Amino acid sequence: MIPAGVxxxxxxxxxxxxxxxxxPTLALVAGVHGYEYPPVTALQNIRRDLDPRDLTxxxxxxxxxxxPSFLKRTIYYSPVDGKNLNREYPGRPDGTVSERIAWAITTEVIEQADYVVDLHCGDGNEALRPYCYWMRTGNPxxxxxTRDMVIAFGLxxxxxxxxxPDDPQQSTYTSNTALTRGIPGFTTETGGxxxxxxxxxxxxxxGVWNLMRHLDMVEGEARMQSxxxxxxRYEVVRSPITGIFRAAVRDGYAVNEGALLGTLLDFFGNEVGEVHAPFAGIVNYVIATPPINEGEPVAMVSHIKPE
Ligand SMILES: [Zn+2]
Known part of the structure; x- marks a missing residue:
């Protein structure tokens, strides 16, 4: 319960x-973005299937x-305060509703846990090829x-x-709130x-079941992804204009440096620009519905680490 405030x-x-x-205590967080459904359903299934007698x-x-975002079906931003919850951590007890949600999750979930997983997918406008983020802190x-947990998740x-950010008071993201407090945590992306x-x-x-096996919380041998x-490295390519985006690639495509990612149109359908890949790599996600606002992502491209 998050009581009314401002x-x-x-x-x-x-x-x-x-x-x-x-x-140990494992915290699993879904629905930080309210239009991202598969993790929500996956965790409902975990709740149904996880027998306390089998759990350590x-x-x-x-x-x-x-x-608020889930019920109003909004991408990125809360319909109440216009904020992106996954940019508001650790939040504030006296802030707007997104800040108060972040504060409650920081203090009552993340800080009570030994391990944290923040489960996302492409938002309502994003076609996404599944992947995880392994956020390195510099603490070996x-x-x-965290690396072994990410591998155990299996993507x-x-x-x-x-x-x-490495400041716990400016942790910004859900899983980074764990990491800046010395708690292993990572982010998953499945669906869109x-x-x-x-x-x-x-x-x-x-992924969650195999992670619980890896952490010796349930019986069985964890299968480590090979x-x-x-x-x-990655870059989120952003739109220079407000208008319409028409993708030229799909999620998971391999692209060369300079490859066309998509075309920008005005509201009459006239081409007004193009968006290109900043370097050769993989398209993690791409906007696959027409509306685009200046400064918003059109695609994320990642560079493949040489062997
Ligand atoms: Zn998300």
Missing amino acids: DEGTTIPISVIHGTRTG GTVIIVHIANM ELDEV DHIVIDDDR LGLNDAASIEMAEA GIVWLD
């Missing part, structure tokens, strides 16, 4: 599953972090633990991200375009 209040549905044996430790599930032990494309498709749900669900495509 604006309206909201609720955050949370499940806490205590295993019959003591062990505790699992905290945040089913829908951003209820923490980075190693075969992993973006290495060294550019997140507002779909709640079985394949994306299954990918997130299988043949990973490591992506050692």
Whole structure:
């Protein structure tokens, strides 16, 4: 429950599953962006299928972090305060609703956990090829633990991200809020375009189960993903104009430096610009619906780390 403050209040549905044996606490967060459905469904399935008798430790599930955005079906921004929840961490107890949600998740979920996973997908306008972010902090032990967790989640494309803030008071992102507090955490991306498709749900669900095996929270041998495509830098390419974007690539495409990512049109359909790949790499996601605002992403391109 997030009480009303400077604006309206909201609720955050949370499940806490205590295993019959003591062990670590794993926090799983879905719905930080309210138009990203497969992780929400995947964690509902985990709640249904996880028997406390089979669990060592505790699992905290945040089913829908951003209820205002979920119910109003908004991409990126809260319909209440216009803020992107995944840019507001660690939040404030007396701020707007997104800041108060961030504060509640920081203090009541992340800071209570030993491990944190923030589950996303492409937003309602984004076609996305599944991948994880491995955010490196420069602390070798923490980075190693996080790396193994990311590999255990089982997606075969992993973006290495060294550019997140290191100040816990400016942690900005959900999983970075864990990392800046010394808690291993990472971000997953499975699905997109507002779909709640079985394949994306299954990918997130299988990832969580294998991660719990890896952390010795449930029985069984964890299967560590092999043949990973490591992506050692990335760029979110942004639109210089407000208008219409027509993609020339799809999610997962390999592109050369300078390749056409898409065309920009005015509202009459006249071409007014083009967007190109900044370097050779993989298209992690691309905007696949027409509206575009100046400064918003049109695509994310990642460079493949040489062997
Ligand atoms: Zn997201």
